[in-house]
Amino acid sequence: MQSTATTPKEYMDSLPEDRKPAMEKLRNVILENLPDGFQECMAYGMLGYVVPHSLYPAGYHCDPKIPLPFLNVASQKNFIAVYHMGVYGSKELYDWFVTEFPKHSKYKLDMGKSCIRFKKPDAIPFELIGELVAKITPEQWIATYESNLKR
Template sequence: MIDEFIAQIDEKWHGAFNKLMEAIDENLPPGFEKSIDRNMITYNVPLTTYPKGYHVTRNTPLPFLALAPQKRHIGLYHMGIYSNPELLKWFQEAYAEAVPTKLNMGKSCIRWTSTKHIPYELIGELSKKMSVEQWIAAYENEIQR
């Protein structure tokens, strides 16, 4: 199913998307589950690990990362940088050092409109920074506010 999804990605993004997915797959701590949801590759905390799931949609695994091939960009959604100011600061500083172009980012979405300067190693490093347990703790802290 994932292979079929990847085969349908626009040729313009195909190689970069695969490299980003590999960087995540090779570095993400154990316990996250990879799937497809809403036309994205997603990495979630499975309900077997966190039965409460995502509070917005009952009986749904807790989302953590998503990689989305869009019409005009590739998007990487990382809930850890959204919820952890220290991680966000680290990423912004590391990105500025590694990439000659300005960071195009929303609250949790990093966007690349060109594949020329995607920092694959940095994305691998970012993927290592938060375990399943750390993400659950951060998530619970946020929803209790």
């Protein structure tokens, strides 16, 4: 479900009432823990966190006009999703997250390559998401991205 919102505030305002508290808390946790240099925006109809062109002029290889994607958050039809490209691009980070998740949640991890799905808003391990977000600086993400791109 891609939103037509053009700003993060507009996106948050458009959410169903039952999703707003969890999405607001998730957004706040991300903003509080996101290393300096990343920028919040709307990307792909979701809240996006990117490496801006001012730090990485090359942009995203699929479309260089787009800043380098790092993290997206969306309220989908049946779940809240966190799309974390660092988990997809770094086996070490993926392994850390998979190991830590059961320590923070009584629910089974529902995860794709970069997508972490939460069917119940109260099942989001906010502290763990904060730790995950804080683990990669823009410079580290650029290095990981470029190393994977060259493969």
